[in-house]
Amino acid sequence: MTVSPRDATDVLLIGGGVASVRCARALRKEGFDGRIVLVGEEPIPPYNRPPLSKELLREDLPDDLVLAEPERWYERRDVELRTGRRVVELDLDRRTAVLDDSTAIRFDRCLLATGAEPRKLSVPGGEHALLLRTLADARRLRVAATRAGAGARVVVVGGGFIGLEAASSLASLGLRPTVVELGERLWSSSLGSKLSEWAMGVLGDAGVTVRLGAAVTRVEPGAAWIGEERLAAAFVVAGIGVRPRDRLAADAGLDVSDGVLTDAAHRTSHPAVWAAGDVARRAGRRIEHWHAAREGGERAARSMLGLEPGADPSPWVFSEVAGHAIDVIGAVDSWTDERWLRDGVLAYADGERLIGLAILDGAMPVEMARAMVTVGNARDPALAAT
Numbered sequence: 001m002t003v004s005p006r007d008a009t010d011v012l013l014i015g016g017g018v019a020s021v022r023c024a025r026a027l028r029k030e031g032f033d034g035r036i037v038l039v040g041e042e043p044i045p046p047y048n049r050p051p052l053s054k055e056l057l058r059e060d061l062p063d064d065l066v067l068a069e070p071e072r073w074y075e076r077r078d079v080e081l082r083t084g085r086r087v088v089e090l091d092l093d094r095r096t097a098v099l100d101d102s103t104a105i106r107f108d109r110c111l112l113a114t115g116a117e118p119r120k121l122s123v124p125g126g127e128h129a130l131l132l133r134t135l136a137d138a139r140r141l142r143v144a145a146t147r148a149g150a151g152a153r154v155v156v157v158g159g160g161f162i163g164l165e166a167a168s169s170l171a172s173l174g175l176r177p178t179v180v181e182l183g184e185r186l187w188s189s190s191l192g193s194k195l196s197e198w199a200m201g202v203l204g205d206a207g208v209t210v211r212l213g214a215a216v217t218r219v220e221p222g223a224a225w226i227g228e229e230r231l232a233a234a235f236v237v238a239g240i241g242v243r244p245r246d247r248l249a250a251d252a253g254l255d256v257s258d259g260v261l262t263d264a265a266h267r268t269s270h271p272a273v274w275a276a277g278d279v280a281r282r283a284g285r286r287i288e289h290w291h292a293a294r295e296g297g298e299r300a301a302r303s304m305l306g307l308e309p310g311a312d313p314s315p316w317v318f319s320e321v322a323g324h325a326i327d328v329i330g331a332v333d334s335w336t337d338e339r340w341l342r343d344g345v346l347a348y349a350d351g352e353r354l355i356g357l358a359i360l361d362g363a364m365p366v367e368m369a370r371a372m373v374t375v376g377n378a379r380d381p382a383l384a385a386t
């Protein structure tokens with residue numbers, strides 16, 4: 001395929017999510033004045049997904065409200081947007097990306113930020129379960145909730161972040177959700193028993209029933225089944241995790257293992273390609289959260305320019321359960337002790353090492369918590385005092 005000079009760019013950003021936008025923003029901020037093209041498969045400019053399971057499910061809000069940047073931002077920063085277009089092939093020898101309209105773009109450097117896709121419910125009838133990843137999914141779910149109406153029973157499969165947020169929003173609309181979670185605790189036990197018990201309490205108060213240690217085995221119109229037990233359900237929504245969209249990278253010959261493998265500076269196994277956001281497994285860890293995607297895109301930009309990638313703060317995920325804000329700081333997967341330090345602040349530690357903090361309703365400033373987790377001293381007197 002021949003590529004005209006019009007279709008040659010200095011930087012190609014593949015994927016229309018926050019990782020790509022933050023990469024573009026950081027490139028311009030660092031003074032990069034080359035050509036930047038961003039290709040995204042969804043029909044609208046990059047947007048923030050967190051509101052999809054929260055405000056956008058609870059209220060009729062316009063699309064503009066979730067855009068990562070207003071449309072004029074792309075003109076002002078001279079970032080060319082190609083929405084509604086998917087990159088279907090990457091030829092790394094020729095540094096060329098082929099789009100689904102058979103056009104091609106040659107690039108000097110490229111960011112892979114193709115994100116993740118929700119796992120489907122693989123039980124009989126599972127195809128009827130609604131999923132929640134895109135703005136279109138959120139609109140579909142809101143229509144289903146409005147049609148079902150207040151008082152309707154619905155089933156939410158999965159007691160993780162997305163499932164609990166969706167159930168909380170549906171309950172606030174007057175529906176009666178039952179969350180079915182395979183594990184013995186919410187968040188697949190990763191956040192321990194104390195936060196799970198707290199969440200069970202506030203969810204119960206909000207009218208959400210939670211079934212732990214249970215699996216939906218079948219879905220049919222009007223019901224979900226747990227073995228022989230039938231749960232009435234106007235609809236079923238599944239929030240059972242995501243898969244990185246790393247097929248494009250794997251087909252191009254990049255090193256991939258449950259995500260595109262990168263070093264700490266977001267460099268992949270090819271010198272012209274970087275990866276960030278949900279699709280990247282950076283220095284052995286894949287994080288599927290909003291702040292990580294934004295910060296990753298920014299670091300990748302600096303790395304592309306040969307600069308120090310910059311600060312690497314502790315991971316931070318924010319969520320909502322039954323109207324309560326939760327911030328979880330740190331890579332909370334290898335702790336041995338969990339303890340409430342005081343109302344609204346839960347610490348995860350491994351002996352003397354502070355691994356993470358969970359903060360309810362803003363009981364501690366997040367930036368302070370991030371700094372404390374970075375230092376990692378579980379006996380920091382400031383922890384109890386703040």
Ligand SMILES: Cc1cc2nc3c(=O)[nH]c(=O)nc-3n(C[C@H](O)[C@H](O)[C@H](O)COP(=O)(O)OP(=O)(O)OC[C@H]3O[C@@H](n4cnc5c(N)ncnc54)[C@H](O)[C@@H]3O)c2cc1C
Pocket residue numbers: 014015016017018019020039040041042048049050051052053085086087088113114115116132133134162245248276277278279287288289290291293316317318319320
């Ligand atoms: C409903 C919901 C609620 C969430 N709430 C929170 C929250 O409260 N807190 C939090 O920390 N995180 C939250 N997250 C997670 C957060 O939104 C993600 O971590 C973040 O969106 C990842 O950004 P990304 O840029 O890596 O990928 P994505 O946002 O997935 O964007 C990737 C984009 O690239 C497109 N794409 C994929 N392949 C191609 C291709 N070949 N060519 C062109 N385009 C392509 C995709 O269609 C998609 O539009 C939530 C996610 C969802 C779905």
